[in-house]
Amino acid sequence: MTKESFIIWLIAKIILILVVFVALLLTIAFLIYAERKIIAFMQSRIGPNRVGPIGLLQPFADITKLFLKEDLIPAGADKFLFVLAPCISVFTAFMAFSVIPFGRDIVIHNVIIPLQITNLNVGVLFLMAIFAINVYGIVLAGWSSNSKYSLFGGMRSCAQMISYELPLGLSMVGILMLSHSLSLRSIVAAQSKHWFILMQMPAFIVFLISSIAETNRAPFDFPEAEPELVAGYHTEYSSFKFAMFFMAEYASMITLSALAVTLFFGGWLGPSFLPPFIWFFIKVCLMLFFFIWLRATYPRLRYDKLMKFQWTVLLPFSLLWILITGAILI
């Protein structure tokens, strides 16, 4: 690669990173608005409608309010870890999106720029690593707060998240067997004939259940189960640090939806009358709507049942599914 083409590549990448970062922030803001509005309609309420036209500026009002609030650190808290915990959560949530492809290659002056922050050849493995670090944010928040509710929430969610990481990882194995690659770009390319959901429906169901548990969303939102744990691991957090946990939760929701679309629904592939990234955006929005729909529909389960379900149903089933996929392919 010549020096000139390297500079073009670098500038294009920096612009791409900035665009993705801003787009992710805006998507988080409007996802919070969309969730409140959709759940309101599902419960025959109106939802936020005061700030801006039909309440569209509500998330920005919320974030400004949180930004201007007093930042409390409870007595007896481990100050360093208390500040570090939300930073880890947000950092991992944003980093995870970097391997998701969202469009065709574009060519500028003979330099090929894939529409993806970076095309790692170990993309899926990188994502698993990021999800593993994500646990630290929550468990450190719970431990450092010196509050009983936070500690319970932190421990619960730690056990839940590491348990559900296994079926999450195992459900992707079938995809790897079909696409012969860990790179998410090659996985999308391998779906040009038909989407992997057609062959991997059971794996998709396992993936969906464990991704809901992994993001601590209803009906698996035990870390913050309001009636019993006040607010779980972020009970003691206020001001912008609270907002950071909120952002991290919604960012990982977006990333997991994008990952589900990439692995099972052909990523950015679609009929050519719309540009690829619009197809990608539509599919991700549908997945996100599904997440919100679940929250409005189902009550919270029981913690022991959740754990038992993972170890005795999801884990053996996903192992069995790997063997079935292998037998079909051979």
Place this chain on the structure above:
Amino acid sequence: MSMILNYLPLFILAVLVGFFIITSVILSGFIGPKNPNTTKSSPYECGIIPEDTARKKFPIKFYPVAMLFVVFDVELVFIYPWAVVFNKLGVSGYVEMVIFILILLVGYLYILKRGGFEWEKRNF
């Protein structure tokens, strides 16, 4: 394109996100009002004065989860490369994986029989 170069955008993103986190934490610390008092900074406990510290002994139930996780996560590490080169390994590769999972199944059944997966019965 060299493989190392693929990690450069990751590094740029990490710097950007790190910058965003640090500035917003510091800024919100400066902008917000500061009127600390002992009642406000005590940990929340339904309005009563907090009894004792929160960092005490914790049910052992949570720790075996981590141990079980390690067992199956290591297995996952072995399955991933196998899955990527699955088409090249053929029947023998498949049979080897069946044997590997069967060996693991013995341990799994042992934990199941000892009640390791039942949250209430757990007594290691």
